[in-house]
Amino acid sequence: MTKLTAESRRHLRTQAIKSFLRRFLGHNGAWLGLLALAFFLVLAAMPGALVGPLQTAITATGDFLIPPSTQHLLGTDEIGRDVLNLIVHGARTSLTIALVSTVISLIVGITVGMTSGYYGGRIDAWLMRTTDFFFVIPSFVLALVITPVVLEVIGRGGDILGFRPSLFVIILVIGSTSWAFVARIVRSQTLSLRERQFVERARVVGTNDLNIMVHHLLPLLVPQVAANGALVVANAIYTETALSFLGLGDPLQPSWGTLLSLAERAGAASSGAWWYFGAPGLCVLIVSLGFVLVGNALDDTFNPRRRAIP
Amino acid sequence: MPDAPDILRLENLQVHFPGRGGVLDHILGRPSAAVRAVDGVDLAVRRGEIVAIVGESGSGKSTLGRVITKLIQPTGGRLLFDGDDVTSMKGFSALRPYRHRVQMIFQDAYQALNPRHTVFDIVAEPLRSLRLVTDHTQLTQRVRQSHAAAGLNPPEEFFARFPHELSGGQRQRVVIAGALAVAPDLIVADEPVSMLDVSIRAQILQVLMDLRQQRNMALLFITHDLPVAWLIADRIAVMYLGRVVETGTADDITFRPRHPYTVALRNATPHVRGHSDREKLPALKGEIPSAARIPNGCRFHPRCPLAFARCREDAPPTIEVGPEHTTACWLMK
Ligand SMILES: Nc1ncnc2c1ncn2[C@@H]1O[C@H](COP(=O)(O)OP(=O)(O)O)[C@@H](O)[C@H]1O
Ligand SMILES: [Mg+2]
Numbered sequence: 001m002t003k004l005t006a007e008s009r010r011h012l013r014t015q016a017i018k019s020f021l022r023r024f025l026g027h028n029g030a031w032l033g034l035l036a037l038a039f040f041l042v043l044a045a046m047p048g049a050l051v052g053p054l055q056t057a058i059t060a061t062g063d064f065l066i067p068p069s070t071q072h073l074l075g076t077d078e079i080g081r082d083v084l085n086l087i088v089h090g091a092r093t094s095l096t097i098a099l100v101s102t103v104i105s106l107i108v109g110i111t112v113g114m115t116s117g118y119y120g121g122r123i124d125a126w127l128m129r130t131t132d133f134f135f136v137i138p139s140f141v142l143a144l145v146i147t148p149v150v151l152e153v154i155g156r157g158g159d160i161l162g163f164r165p166s167l168f169v170i171i172l173v174i175g176s177t178s179w180a181f182v183a184r185i186v187r188s189q190t191l192s193l194r195e196r197q198f199v200e201r202a203r204v205v206g207t208n209d210l211n212i213m214v215h216h217l218l219p220l221l222v223p224q225v226a227a228n229g230a231l232v233v234a235n236a237i238y239t240e241t242a243l244s245f246l247g248l249g250d251p252l253q254p255s256w257g258t259l260l261s262l263a264e265r266a267g268a269a270s271s272g273a274w275w276y277f278g279a280p281g282l283c284v285l286i287v288s289l290g291f292v293l294v295g296n297a298l299d300d301t302f303n304p305r306r307r308a309i310p
Numbered sequence: 311m312p313d314a315p316d317i318l319r320l321e322n323l324q325v326h327f328p329g330r331g332g333v334l335d336h337i338l339g340r341p342s343a344a345v346r347a348v349d350g351v352d353l354a355v356r357r358g359e360i361v362a363i364v365g366e367s368g369s370g371k372s373t374l375g376r377v378i379t380k381l382i383q384p385t386g387g388r389l390l391f392d393g394d395d396v397t398s399m400k401g402f403s404a405l406r407p408y409r410h411r412v413q414m415i416f417q418d419a420y421q422a423l424n425p426r427h428t429v430f431d432i433v434a435e436p437l438r439s440l441r442l443v444t445d446h447t448q449l450t451q452r453v454r455q456s457h458a459a460a461g462l463n464p465p466e467e468f469f470a471r472f473p474h475e476l477s478g479g480q481r482q483r484v485v486i487a488g489a490l491a492v493a494p495d496l497i498v499a500d501e502p503v504s505m506l507d508v509s510i511r512a513q514i515l516q517v518l519m520d521l522r523q524q525r526n527m528a529l530l531f532i533t534h535d536l537p538v539a540w541l542i543a544d545r546i547a548v549m550y551l552g553r554v555v556e557t558g559t560a561d562d563i564t565f566r567p568r569h570p571y572t573v574a575l576r577n578a579t580p581h582v583r584g585h586s587d588r589e590k591l592p593a594l595k596g597e598i599p600s601a602a603r604i605p606n607g608c609r610f611h612p613r614c615p616l617a618f619a620r621c622r623e624d625a626p627p628t629i630e631v632g633p634e635h636t637t638a639c640w641l642m643k
Contacts, residue, residue, distance in 0.1 A: 197418065201422045205409065
């Protein structure tokens with residue numbers, strides 16, 4: 001490729017990105033969502049620098065269950081830890097779990113959905129049967145089944161790929177229950193794409209199935225996957241909260257769900273300690289809403305016609 | 311040319327699709343008739359020859375093109391390429407040498423190009439997929455040559471463009487450049503100019519004719535337009551409902567057609583005047599039937615103005631009516 005064309009190619013790409021951003025940021029929801037997400041990503045990126053190390057029963061800095069004050073902006077918990085400190089550290093755990101499990105579910109979902117839609121026939125039937133199984137399986141039941149296995153294999157104290165066992169279980173559970181959603185979307189999209197004539201041309205010019213899927217179909221699936229991927233993250237945050245609330249979380253690496261669970265056990269709601277459960281609850285709400293807003297804006301940007309009629 | 315060896319030979323080639331049947335058939339449990347899209351085609355294309363396939367929409371032309379380019383498998387008959395039986399050849403690696411030698415051009419170039427790929431990548435795709443080049447310099451060189459041969463000049467102007475930034479004619483040239491890149495022996499072109507403006511058509515046809523001249527490449531040119539077929543082809547095969555009903559030189563088919571269907575096609579074209587004694591035939595009755603319900607006897611008889619008893623009973627054999635001129639009609643017996 002000559003220098004000239006490489007340059008004009010880059011120029012075209014910049015143009016395309018610019019026009020995409022212009023349309024994407026034209027949505028108020030996109031701004032709101034991005035702001036919220038950026039805020040929490042900063043928290044998650046450097047919790048230590050913002051609020052110091054995670055407080056424990058020994059390093060707790062306050063009295064028990066005191067309401068928000070200038071010293072403890074979000075009050076303290078039942079053993080005197082600063083809730084703000086817990087929340088900021090919880091952001092890291094919650095977002096990590098959500099994003100890692102989303103990546104898993106996207107990889108599995110895209111692979112299964114594309115294979116299923118592209119090959120059709122018997123492969124499709126079997127893969128979709130499997131997908132349906134994972135689609136309806138309740139995440140909590142799956143967690144109950146997987147937890148003892150994982151703990152048996154790696155032991156309670158060990159870690160696996162850098163995650164503590166209980167967090168690993170949560171990631172595994174969310175990953176395996178949410179890919180089915182992605183697989184179904186990708187499959188239906190692939191079904192229509194594979195009928196396009198450029199796929200036929202690709203076959204005539206000798207491109208193999210794998211390359212057709214990777215180079216021809218995948219780029220056209222990106223918009224749909226991106227828009228729904230944001231919804232998958234929102235769902236992952238929610239599932240993580242629910243699982244942790246039910247006691248699957250790791251008290252040494254508390255997520256927002258774990259905090260809610262602790263608050264519930266400490267009787268925060270009945271004793272009027274609204275800051276204790278309100279703070280993590282609000283965080284979950286804002287972050288999932290943020291992802292939903294970004295997802296919807298992406299969807300609108302990629303498929304402007306779909307929502308034209310209110 | 312008439313003594314050149316065959317590059318492609320079809321012997322009683324068939325493509326039957328399993329019939330889906332209507333809702334009623336389904337409820338009554340009736341077996342639904344297969345769609346006999348290609349139903350016993352005999353045809354030969356010589357090296358460097360341009361053969362046009364002419365016929366109404368629904369006569370199985372595209373299916374014939376798709377089976378020759380191995381996008382679908384034949385359900386019967388034989389497909390010979392350069393003397394080798396390739397009928398049942400399938401699978402990506404088995405087909406690689408075939409893809410190297412047989413390429414295709416499509417009716418709607420816009421649909422045939424991936425909207426996310428640049429022109430360079432589109433034209434380079436066959437070379438990369440079939441691993442015909444070893445390095446990038448060689449790749450660029452071949453891509454540039456193909457651009458030039460397809461009339462995309464200067465080539466570099468087009469490398470970074472996307473299909474939607476091109477005109478219809480340029481897009482079809484991109485498809486042609488891609489097909490040329492591998493230097494095939496045969497190109498199947500399925501109605502390559504029917505979606506183009508009349509002013510562009512002649513240019514694209516010229517590109518194809520030049521290619522044959524320069525590279526001795528055979529072309530199977532599918533069209534529903536008899537004058538276009540006459541313009542580009544050495545020989546024409548007229549197809550009706552899955553079968554070839556008449557073959558001959560472009561001049562014979564256009565000006566001295568023998569089969570009533572060919573005559574009707576010719577008479578439907580205002581500017582072609584011939585010397586056929588059947589000039590005064592009435593126009594065709596009705597429409598082409600579905601390939602799922604092919605009439606018994608001669609498949610053309612329900613619409614034929616000259617049909618007689620025998621036509622309803624037996625299918626006519628293919629009869630030689632002159633040098634390089636065959637037709638399947640009982641009137642010739
Ligand atoms: N994949 C398919 N499945 C079932 N029937 C088909 C398929 N492709 C083509 N046909 C049928 O085969 C017949 C011939 O179609 P086609 O080859 O497209 O004709 P033409 O290109 O001459 O218009 C039509 O009746 C069409 O409905
Ligand atoms: Mg057609």
